[in-house]
Amino acid sequence: MDPQELQNKISDSSSWVGTMRSEMGRVLVGQKNLVNKLLIGLLSNGHILLEGVPGLAKTLAVRALAGSIKAQFARIQFTPDLLPADLLGTMIYHPDQKTFAPKLGPIFANLILADEINRAPAKVQSALLEAMQERQVTIGDQSYDLPSPFLVLATQNPIDQEGTYSLPEAQLDRFLLKITVDYPSREEELDILDRMSSSTANEETNAVTTTEAIDESRKLIDQIYIDSAVRGYIVDLVQATRTPGNYESSLKNLIMAGASPRATINFARAARANAFLQGRAFVTPADIKELAPEILRHRILLSYEAEAENVTTDQIVERLMSRVPVP
Numbered sequence: 001m002d003p004q005e006l007q008n009k010i011s012d013s014s015s016w017v018g019t020m021r022s023e024m025g026r027v028l029v030g031q032k033n034l035v036n037k038l039l040i041g042l043l044s045n046g047h048i049l050l051e052g053v054p055g056l057a058k059t060l061a062v063r064a065l066a067g068s069i070k071a072q073f074a075r076i077q078f079t080p081d082l083l084p085a086d087l088l089g090t091m092i093y094h095p096d097q098k099t100f101a102p103k104l105g106p107i108f109a110n111l112i113l114a115d116e117i118n119r120a121p122a123k124v125q126s127a128l129l130e131a132m133q134e135r136q137v138t139i140g141d142q143s144y145d146l147p148s149p150f151l152v153l154a155t156q157n158p159i160d161q162e163g164t165y166s167l168p169e170a171q172l173d174r175f176l177l178k179i180t181v182d183y184p185s186r187e188e189e190l191d192i193l194d195r196m197s198s199s200t201a202n203e204e205t206n207a208v209t210t211t212e213a214i215d216e217s218r219k220l221i222d223q224i225y226i227d228s229a230v231r232g233y234i235v236d237l238v239q240a241t242r243t244p245g246n247y248e249s250s251l252k253n254l255i256m257a258g259a260s261p262r263a264t265i266n267f268a269r270a271a272r273a274n275a276f277l278q279g280r281a282f283v284t285p286a287d288i289k290e291l292a293p294e295i296l297r298h299r300i301l302l303s304y305e306a307e308a309e310n311v312t313t314d315q316i317v318e319r320l321m322s323r324v325p326v327p
Contacts, residue, residue, distance in 0.1 A: 240258075300317070
């Protein structure tokens, strides 16, 4: 497709984005970065992990996103006694017909809110792996396709560790982005006080777009151009997490394992979606730099030395970005 033609189609196809942002803004104060990254996940068909202390509107943000789309939404509260069957479904025996039939679980929806995902044990997390990667679920000896689009939007609390389980690296790698949700500014908190302190405060959004419109936008996103220099920048950033000593000697012993090729793929997908949200038909290095913390922070496994020195993955990503040449 001609670049100018693609640019015009992107302008036409992205008309729902502004409407959705306004609709979500009716119930969310501030959190512009969070809303933008949720839209990137939606457009990239990628799962998102939200991390923040209680009360920062993580669950409300996901509900606002889901309410703005004409799609199926399911909220699943993850608890220590949750079983895989509670999530995926199970086989039910019908004595009158003397046969087993599947009873599909709540995961068969377009948008899944996995609330406090790290409170469920390993067997439940393992059951999610197939759904998140293959977008299908196996019950008994039969596999069932999940609806399209299918997104897992998970939340977790970074402070309260009692009764929680660390998510396995294989599952973390399946999240497109890990977003840290921070406290609002003073002005934003005053706005929250004015708008949300009433017992009749509205926390519901209206559907302003459809899954069909999102699918059309995704087709255009796949055609957004990434220059060879930008592709090289993506690969250099990801490989820097595997060989950090080549860029800064002090980082050599701080990373036990770097990001997988899935990070490289997700960089391209998310960068194209970010360009689409800004009405561009091409990706710039600024898109990559903006997304690097959310793409990489959950894919870097710190060494014991890093943990002893209280070094965070965000600090490592920032130091690597300062060393990797920008095209």
